[in-house]
Amino acid sequence: MTEIVKYSMFIDGKWVEAKDGRRLTSINPATGEVWASFPEAGASDVDDAVRAAHRAMTEGPWARMTATERGKKLRRLADLLAAQADALAKLETTDTGKLIRETRSQTRYTAEYLNYFAGAADKLEGTTLPIDKPDLFVMTLREPIGVVAAIVPWNSQLMLTAVKLGPALATGNAIVIKASEHGPVPLLELARLCAEAEIPPGVVNVITGLGDPCGQALTRHPLVARIAFTGGPSTARHIVRNSAENFGVVSLELGGKSPILVFEDADLDSAVNSILAGNFGATGQSCVAGSRVYIQSEVFDEVIGRVADRAKRIRVGNPLDETSEMGPLATEGQRINIERVVAASVKEGATLVTGGARPASQPRGWFYEPTILTCPDPDVPSARQELFGPVLSAFRFKDEAAAVAAANDTEFGLAAGIFTRNSGRSLRVMRQLRAGIVWINTYRASSPLAPFGGYKSSGSGREAGQDSLLDYTRTKTVWIDTATKPMGDPFIMR
Numbered sequence: 001m002t003e004i005v006k007y008s009m010f011i012d013g014k015w016v017e018a019k020d021g022r023r024l025t026s027i028n029p030a031t032g033e034v035w036a037s038f039p040e041a042g043a044s045d046v047d048d049a050v051r052a053a054h055r056a057m058t059e060g061p062w063a064r065m066t067a068t069e070r071g072k073k074l075r076r077l078a079d080l081l082a083a084q085a086d087a088l089a090k091l092e093t094t095d096t097g098k099l100i101r102e103t104r105s106q107t108r109y110t111a112e113y114l115n116y117f118a119g120a121a122d123k124l125e126g127t128t129l130p131i132d133k134p135d136l137f138v139m140t141l142r143e144p145i146g147v148v149a150a151i152v153p154w155n156s157q158l159m160l161t162a163v164k165l166g167p168a169l170a171t172g173n174a175i176v177i178k179a180s181e182h183g184p185v186p187l188l189e190l191a192r193l194c195a196e197a198e199i200p201p202g203v204v205n206v207i208t209g210l211g212d213p214c215g216q217a218l219t220r221h222p223l224v225a226r227i228a229f230t231g232g233p234s235t236a237r238h239i240v241r242n243s244a245e246n247f248g249v250v251s252l253e254l255g256g257k258s259p260i261l262v263f264e265d266a267d268l269d270s271a272v273n274s275i276l277a278g279n280f281g282a283t284g285q286s287c288v289a290g291s292r293v294y295i296q297s298e299v300f301d302e303v304i305g306r307v308a309d310r311a312k313r314i315r316v317g318n319p320l321d322e323t324s325e326m327g328p329l330a331t332e333g334q335r336i337n338i339e340r341v342v343a344a345s346v347k348e349g350a351t352l353v354t355g356g357a358r359p360a361s362q363p364r365g366w367f368y369e370p371t372i373l374t375c376p377d378p379d380v381p382s383a384r385q386e387l388f389g390p391v392l393s394a395f396r397f398k399d400e401a402a403a404v405a406a407a408n409d410t411e412f413g414l415a416a417g418i419f420t421r422n423s424g425r426s427l428r429v430m431r432q433l434r435a436g437i438v439w440i441n442t443y444r445a446s447s448p449l450a451p452f453g454g455y456k457s458s459g460s461g462r463e464a465g466q467d468s469l470l471d472y473t474r475t476k477t478v479w480i481d482t483a484t485k486p487m488g489d490p491f492i493m494r
């Protein structure tokens with residue numbers, strides 16, 4: 001029997017248990033076996049974490065630290081993260097089933113996100129205003145917004161935390177991070193690195209527990225001023241309602257059902273490889289998965305044939321094995337949902353080109369084959385619902401107008417891909433797509449410099465890039481009377 005690794009939470013610089021001693025377990029998705037346990041925080045534990053964060057940013061050394069010093073702490077954290085990338089990647093792969101090749105390179109790149117925000121820490125400036133009144137000098141300052149509640153899902157949790165923790169700390173805030181019940185371990189390791197980087201106690205707190213009560217208590221807490229959420233739209237609705245209790249500023253990075261458009265003049269090698277990356281990379285468990293693929297009729301059979309040919313040859317296997325190309329799904333519930341939706345889609349007229357079953361080679365764990373459906377109708381369930389798995393729904397289109405209309409016919413608006421050699425068309429189509437990120441002749445690229453976020457039910461607010469820093473600050477306006485005479489009688493109008 002595998003020995004279960006026991007983790008604690010990190011509150012106010014100390015490793016603690018839930019006050020009532022309750023614990024949860026994490027399952028290794030490649031084996032279906034419990035491999036780690038961690039505390040199940042209740043409302044009182046959440047209160048401790050938020051109060052510790054509030055003290056740290058109002059009374060502790062963090063409150064007095066210069067922006068340059070804060071940047072150095074973040075840079076130190078980035079260095080530690082990069083140095084520990086291999087070990088962290090192994091833990092993340094065990095916790096969530098994501099391929100070791102993916103977790104290792106993503107962890108290294110996560111360090112670059114922290115470096116980006118470290119460099120920005122002392123570059124935020126205030127303004128002086130050419131005010132429309134004599135003898136008054138008016139300036140604005142950018143101040144920390146307050147305690148940040150960061151809520152992240154189980155996929156890419158280090159990266160999704162870095163885009164919240166980086167700007168929060170660079171601008172002088174303290175943060176309480178609620179890890180997902182399905183994959184908290186990498187974030188508890190991140191907490192250890194924060195202590196090693198000598199980020200003062202209370203500035204970064206990592207708590208573990210269930211959405212309700214832990215996430216609920218955190219997002220409703222009166223001392224929380226900023227809520228940065230990544231997850232699904234139905235959870236986001238709870239969060240927005242909870243924010244009515246503290247009027248916290250909310251950013252939402254939600255899911256997607258992103259379209260990839262392939263025109264008949266496209267470079268088909270790029271299109272095929274992008275469709276594969278956009279649907280089977282990370283086992284399709286990516287918010288930007290390009291899971292609705294629209295292909296112009298002239299090249300439909302060739303593109304689908306080539307994608308299916310490679311999909312059949314994807315090596316599905318143990319995510320810790322360097323030669324595996326696709327791992328398991330993170331939870332059993334996802335696989336059950338995907339099986340149900342694929343069956344319903346076939347019943348409603350979709351044709352299974354490949355996949356649609358559990359791979360015979362993997363009897364244990366939550367594996368599912370790379371799956372391609374061709375769809376006669378935009379309303380088949382696989383084309384409407386975010387599945388968060390390796391399932392692609394493909395459609396034919398006749399012309400540009402039909403492709404744009406079909407691509408926009410969704411409640412989501414996170415990302416989109418356009419494949420064409422016609423630059424005029426690529427820009428024309430890009431302007432018409434209701435999506436926060438558009439990739440032209442490429443897919444799934446990201447950078448700390450590039451804002452990330454969606455339209456419509458894919459959320460609001462942007463992570464990464466300069467604007468995201470400002471979202472963790474408030475503007476203070478300061479008025480100074482420079483006149484030599486005292487202020488006049490307020491009841492005499494001039």
Ligand code: NDP
Pocket residue numbers: 151152153154155160178179180181182209210211212214215216219230231232233234235236238239253254255256286287386388414459
């Ligand atoms: P969920 O929305 O189920 O959960 C996200 C987080 O919210 C988890 O930590 C969860 O805790 C917590 N939570 C659940 N209920 C509440 C509540 N009532 N109050 C506060 N917090 C709560 O998403 P998944 O974990 O299933 O992740 C998949 C979703 O995330 C997909 O929709 C995906 O598209 C989206 N996503 C979006 C990204 C983006 O940048 N746009 C990137 C990656 C994923 P617990 O785990 O304990 O339930």
